[in-house]
Amino acid sequence: MTTSMIEFFAPLKRRAAYTVNRTKKGDKFYSYEYFREHFRDEIAEDCACRCVYCDSHEMHVGGRESMELDHFRPWSRPEFAHLKNDPANFHHACGRCNRLKGAAWPSTHETEPHDGTVGFVDPFTDDRRQYFDVRADGTLVCKKHPATYIAKLLQLDRPFLKLLRLRRILRAELSAYTETMHLKIKAVAAGEGSLTAEQVAAEWLKFREYQQLLELCDAPLDSQRGH
Numbered sequence: 001m002t003t004s005m006i007e008f009f010a011p012l013k014r015r016a017a018y019t020v021n022r023t024k025k026g027d028k029f030y031s032y033e034y035f036r037e038h039f040r041d042e043i044a045e046d047c048a049c050r051c052v053y054c055d056s057h058e059m060h061v062g063g064r065e066s067m068e069l070d071h072f073r074p075w076s077r078p079e080f081a082h083l084k085n086d087p088a089n090f091h092h093a094c095g096r097c098n099r100l101k102g103a104a105w106p107s108t109h110e111t112e113p114h115d116g117t118v119g120f121v122d123p124f125t126d127d128r129r130q131y132f133d134v135r136a137d138g139t140l141v142c143k144k145h146p147a148t149y150i151a152k153l154l155q156l157d158r159p160f161l162k163l164l165r166l167r168r169i170l171r172a173e174l175s176a177y178t179e180t181m182h183l184k185i186k187a188v189a190a191g192e193g194s195l196t197a198e199q200v201a202a203e204w205l206k207f208r209e210y211q212q213l214l215e216l217c218d219a220p221l222d223s224q225r226g227h
């Protein structure tokens with residue numbers, strides 16, 4: 001079973017232009033270091049504040065200060081050296097994914113980031129949902145290449161990420177459930193609706209169960225924050 005309630009790997013869109021993306025002289029980009037200091041927030045927003053690889057929200061992996069600016073096309077490769085300071089080559093990535101990715105660029109295609117077997121999916125130009133799906137228990141599903149390559153390189157099946165995905169699913173379910181229950185309870189309070197007091201009590205217990213499940217999911221996250 002896969003979940004459709006929330007959108008994992010949602011499509012991303014880059015803003016038309018970053019606040020300042022050229023030096024005053026005209027044709028040269030600001031340095032990467034300058035960009036990292038001044039415009040990382042714009043890159044982060046374009047990436048929906050999530051790591052473009054594991055789809056974790058920055059708040060769940062140590063906050064924005066622990067995120068990194070990934071060079072999608074690695075500038076250390078001679079063919080991409082000119083992209084070192086190009087903001088359109090920057091992606092918001094968690095430290096772990098960024099480090100595991102390193103300077104890997106296995107695509108044998110001349111221009112595309114993947115060749116249909118190995119390589120990467122650019123979340124700004126390609127729909128990651130075509131490649132990845134998430135089961136109701138938080139397991140990642142690789143639908144087609146190069147998803148398998150990416151998942152293996154970046155260890156996207158690691159237990160902590162599975163837990164984050166499960167927590168996201170539970171939160172979405174809890175929020176939808178609360179919304180429905182709120183209306184039902186309001187109707188009972190107004191002397192309308194179809195629920196008896198016993199049914200409302202039973203629903204409340206179900207709600208508590210959901211909450212306890214979430215607390216179980218949160219516990220490892222809370223303990224991680226202390227380190």
Ligand SMILES: [Zn+2]
Nearest residue numbers: 051054094097
């Ligand atoms: Zn990541």
